[in-house]
Amino acid sequence: MIYTPEHHELMASIRRFVSAEIDPFVDEWEAAEIFPAHEVFRKMGQLGFLGITKPEAYGGMGLDFSYALAAAEAIGYVKAQGVGMGIGVQANMATPALASFGSDELKREFLAPAIAGEVVCSIGVSEQGAGSDVSSLKTRARRDGDDYVISGSKMWITNGTQADWICLLCNTSDGPSHKNKSLIIVPLKDAAGRRAKGIEVQKIKKFGMWSSDTAQIFFDEVRVPVRHRIGEEGMGFIYQMKQFQEERLDGAARRLASIELIEETADYLRQRVAFGKPLLDNQFIQYKLAELKTEIEALRGLIYMATHAFVQGQDVTELASMAKLKAGRLGRDVADWCMQFQGGMGYTWDNRVSRAYRDYRLGSIGGGADEVMLMVIARKMGLMDPAA
């Protein structure tokens, strides 16, 4: 896959938006442990950035996923990864299944405002007792006439304290764990913007990604109409696995911007003198930075290959999992080496490298841990019992 001038134009306009509307405020948002998603998304929605792949009928641009990937790559340059993650959830994690399998009525009610940036959305898969093993989740939607009545809780929900709705994966029957789940859109606020009945939200304090608000959300007999279900009952697990492909490519693409840390570190080392010469004159440092850049470019190749196949309509579960695995590990490596080479300055609190070190650590845990990616890849390679 090779980016066209249109891809580059989109990336340039997102980079301009990031420089003007996001980067000047990220230090403040990091300190506040939340970014104002409604404000940022409204501006992004007006520019069309939140509906790049979504149908034009609902306000989207109707472009193929390569453009969403280019956008994610550009968003990766935000100077605090928490904001990029919140945007990624809105654009490529909470909304793909709704766009692909939701009814027209559901898309008008929930997708169109998400694309316009009028509402903030979230994705609810993980639970306190079910993170890596999604199939074992316990949140349940019981049928009562034309409604579902939902009880349970979701853990680690990005955008969770400010989200207007959640795309919830929950059990809708007692059948086998891959066939008993559905995706349901659950409003988290009522028409007046207050917390919806039966919903309780508790904020979680984290090691990194501070500008992203993360929450545990409790559902106590929450009633939603059956028409809020995305697609067919019992297909939620399958829809979510498909939705994960976009999530993993989005997250991996955001990590490509770590190349900027290498450039900044090289600039710093050009100025910093030790033993009578700039630190950058040490061959060990030159080679290490060269090796990291080579790995980033190799990751770029893998991501673009996966995206090309995805755009052709292929199932890229294996390639997207490989990209997510590699991006998670490489992001950590880049941040760690750049901190090492910046020495004490790299270890200071407000340094961009120390923030990246904290933020990038999530890459090997969130959205499926490295070991889960390895499990998916091993399964696709036929190394595992498919039932395991």
Ligand SMILES: Cc1cc2nc3c(=O)[nH]c(=O)nc-3n(C[C@H](O)[C@H](O)[C@H](O)COP(=O)(O)OP(=O)(O)OC[C@H]3O[C@@H](n4cnc5c(N)ncnc54)[C@H](O)[C@@H]3O)c2cc1C
């Ligand atoms: C900041 C943040 C934001 C998040 N945002 C969201 C969100 O918006 N929506 C959402 O649904 N979830 C979200 N998550 C949840 C995230 O996807 C889970 O944390 C992740 O899937 C891992 O689940 P867990 O934390 O329960 O780890 P566990 O399942 O308890 O696993 C712990 C560790 O065990 C190891 N492990 C797991 N399985 C295996 C195995 N088969 N073989 C070997 N080792 C294994 C891994 O190293 C793993 O890290 C978020 C998490 C964080 C921290």
